[in-house]
Amino acid sequence: xxxxxxxxxxxxxxxxxxxxxxxxxxxxxxxxxxxxxxxxxxxxxxxxxxxxxxxxxxxxxxxxxxxxxxxxxxxxxxxxxxxxxxxxxxxxxxxxxxxxxxxxxxxxxxxxxxxxxxxxxxxxxxxxxxxxxxxxxxxxxxxxxxxxxxxxxxxxxxxxxxxxxxxxxxxxxxxxxxxxxxxxxxxxxxxxxxxxxxxxxxxxxxxxxxx
Amino acid sequence: xxxxxxxxxxxxxxxxxxxxxxxxxxxxxxxxxxxxxxxxxxxxxxxxxxxxxxxxxxxxxxxxxxxxxxxxxxxxxxxxxxxxxxxxxxxxxxxxxxxxxxxxxxxxxxxxxxxxxxxxxxxxxxxxxxxxxxxxxxxxxxxxxxxxxxxxxxxxxxxxxxxxxxxxxxxxxxxxxxxxxxxxxxxxxxxxxxxxxxxxxxxxxxxxxxxx
Numbered sequence: 001x002x003x004x005x006x007x008x009x010x011x012x013x014x015x016x017x018x019x020x021x022x023x024x025x026x027x028x029x030x031x032x033x034x035x036x037x038x039x040x041x042x043x044x045x046x047x048x049x050x051x052x053x054x055x056x057x058x059x060x061x062x063x064x065x066x067x068x069x070x071x072x073x074x075x076x077x078x079x080x081x082x083x084x085x086x087x088x089x090x091x092x093x094x095x096x097x098x099x100x101x102x103x104x105x106x107x108x109x110x111x112x113x114x115x116x117x118x119x120x121x122x123x124x125x126x127x128x129x130x131x132x133x134x135x136x137x138x139x140x141x142x143x144x145x146x147x148x149x150x151x152x153x154x155x156x157x158x159x160x161x162x163x164x165x166x167x168x169x170x171x172x173x174x175x176x177x178x179x180x181x182x183x184x185x186x187x188x189x190x191x192x193x194x195x196x197x198x199x200x201x202x203x204x205x206x207x208x209x210x211x
Numbered sequence: 212x213x214x215x216x217x218x219x220x221x222x223x224x225x226x227x228x229x230x231x232x233x234x235x236x237x238x239x240x241x242x243x244x245x246x247x248x249x250x251x252x253x254x255x256x257x258x259x260x261x262x263x264x265x266x267x268x269x270x271x272x273x274x275x276x277x278x279x280x281x282x283x284x285x286x287x288x289x290x291x292x293x294x295x296x297x298x299x300x301x302x303x304x305x306x307x308x309x310x311x312x313x314x315x316x317x318x319x320x321x322x323x324x325x326x327x328x329x330x331x332x333x334x335x336x337x338x339x340x341x342x343x344x345x346x347x348x349x350x351x352x353x354x355x356x357x358x359x360x361x362x363x364x365x366x367x368x369x370x371x372x373x374x375x376x377x378x379x380x381x382x383x384x385x386x387x388x389x390x391x392x393x394x395x396x397x398x399x400x401x402x403x404x405x406x407x408x409x410x411x412x413x414x415x416x417x418x419x420x421x422x423x
Contacts, residue, residue, distance in 0.1 A: 021277050028281055032288035039292045046299035054302075 054138075055096070055123075059108040062125030062134030063098055071108060072097035075210075084209040085111060088176070090202025093121065095210065104128065109206050110138065113199035116191035117141045120151070124166075124203035131170040135163045135200060147192035156184045162193065171204040214339060221343025227320045228351040228401075229408040234320040237311050238352060239397035244369030244378070248356035249349070250304040254297070254312060256345025258289045259321050260338060265289075267329040267337035282325045283316070290316045320348060351404065358400050363391030 060066040074094040085092035093110040106127035113120050118141040125133035137151045153161040165184060169177060177197050179185045185193035227233050234255075241247045265285050266273075273281050294312045297305040305312065315321065324344055329337035360369050365387035366378030390396050 017274075021274050024272070024274060025277050025280055025284070028284050032284055036288060036291055039295050043295040043299035047295070050299070050302045 055110070058110075058123040058136055058138050059096060059098070059125070061136040062108060062123050063106075064125075064127070064133050065100065068100060069105070070099045070102075072099060078209070081206045081209045084205035085202040088201040088205040089113065089198035092202065092206055095206060098125065098127075106133065107207055107210060109203040111199045111202045111206070113195045113202065115140060115142050115195035116147050116189075117143055120192070120195050120199060122196065122199045124200055126203060126207040129170065130172055130204065130207055131168060132166045132200060132204070135166045135196065137163070137196075142189075142192050147189045149186050150189050150192040150196055154186060156186065158184070162186050163196065166200050169200075171201075171208060177201050177204075217336070217339050218343050221340070221345075221347040222350065223347075224412065225344075226347045226351065226408065227323075227344050228348055229405050230412070231320075231323065232405070233323050234318045234348065235401075237314065237318060238355065238401060239394055241308060241311050242352055242355035242359055242397060242400075243363070243392045244307075244360055245353070245356050245367065246304065246369060246371050247307055248352035249371075250297075250301070251308055251311065252345070252349025252352045254293055254308075255315060255318065255320065255348055256342065258286070258293055258315055259324060259345045259348075260341030261289045262286045262321055263324060263329040263337040263341035264334055266325045267332060267334045270330050273330075278330065279322075279326070282322055282330075286321050286325070287316045320344065354404060355397070355400050359391045359396055361387075363387055363389055363393075363396055 056071060059071050060069065063069045074096055077092055077095065081095065082092050090111040090113040093112055095110075096108045097104055098106045098108055106125065109124050109126060111122060111124060113122065119139075120137060120142070121139040123136050123138055125135075127133050140147075140151050142148050142151055150162050153163040155161055156165065158165075162184070166177070169182070174182050177183050177200055179190065179194050179197050183193070183197050221227075223230075225231060228235075228238055237251060237255075241251050262282075262285050266282055269281070269285075290313065293315075294305070297308075297312060324340060328340045332340070357367065360366055360378065361381060364378070365382030365384060366380050369378035371378075388396075391400065
């Protein structure tokens with residue numbers, strides 16, 4: 001006990017030593033932060049370009065005619081759009097305008113829905129009439145071999161891919177999409193199927209909130 | 212400085228994974244395909260070597276009381292740099308290693324070597340310590356990757372070779388035990404490797420004792 005007190009006093013007694021510690025650590029942090037700033041400057045544009053390319057690939061997968069389609073930069077997310085996505089059971093990430101020949105032909109909407117193991121990030125294409133043109137999964141952590149069947153678009157018993165079944169559906173004609181009613185689930189992967197459905201509902205709600 | 216001794220220590224007698232039993236998290240988590248193991252091993256080797264050199268170079272001006280904090284700042288700096296470079300130039304690897312690159316900051320191999328070696332030794336010796344310990348780590352990762360991939364998925368060289376980088380199929384798809392690519396397989400394979408290593412390391416000593 002007496003030893004502990006002694007060592008404590010030793011440190012406290014010398015303010016110069018404490019200042020030295022602080023200054024050394026602070027200086028190191030400043031130098032490291034400066035170097036990181038430099039590295040960030042070199043890599044920032046490159047990383048942004050790669051992310052944009054990945055986003056574009058995902059968007060191309062959900063439009064009707066990928067070769068003649070261009071995409072705008074991400075639109076600004078308004079409160080109405082975010083609220084619409086939330087009410088439908090998903091979270092809005094970003095919205096991109098789909099341009100065919102420079103004209104607006106709908107939106108590619110990136111939403112996050114919760115699956116059985118975590119978040120499912122997905123891209124949903126919606127045309128100008130509010131009809132789904134395609135669904136693709138950007139990132140997920142569903143159970144390999146079960147929920148992953150939904151993510152990899154395995155065929156349902158009807159032969160249509162589980163993600164492809166959303167094509168042609170719209171909020172106007174089908175109302176809220178529900179597993180068991182107007183959406184089929186992969187057996188054993190109901191939660192993942194429901195997650196994807198919630199994502200599509202959210203995307204349709206967002207599309208409605210834009211136009 | 213004794214290069215030969217350091218080399219032997221890094222790869223065998225003081226192997227970071229099999230003997231010091233450091234850095235277990237990443238060892239279990241990422242060793243499911245050849246590409247992952249190689250990438251993680253190289254990333255750790257680079258970071259370990261750089262941080263060893265810097266820590267050794269500044270060891271005389273680092274006050275004893277805050278040395279761990281200083282080590283962590285230096286290590287975190289290098290890890291962030293490597294993370295940014297990987298994202299910019301090897302996006303496929305960055306995507307498949309995911310959060311385990313930033314987590315190298317808390318990989319105890321690096322802090323362990325900083326405290327145990329480079330804080331007490333010269334720059335050149337610390338440089339080689341980083342390289343040899345890194346190689347030792349990489350080799351164990353590769354061994355685990357090869358075993359788990361072969362028995363768990365039936366392929367070799369996943370991420371690099373084969374169609375779409377899916378690896379070269381050696382065992383037909385219906386036979387492999389998928390369990391081995393799950394965390395439980397990581398524990399089993401690592402345990403077997405550690406056991407084999409301990410057996411191999413203890414053997415010569417026994418022989419010598421017997422011959423006496």
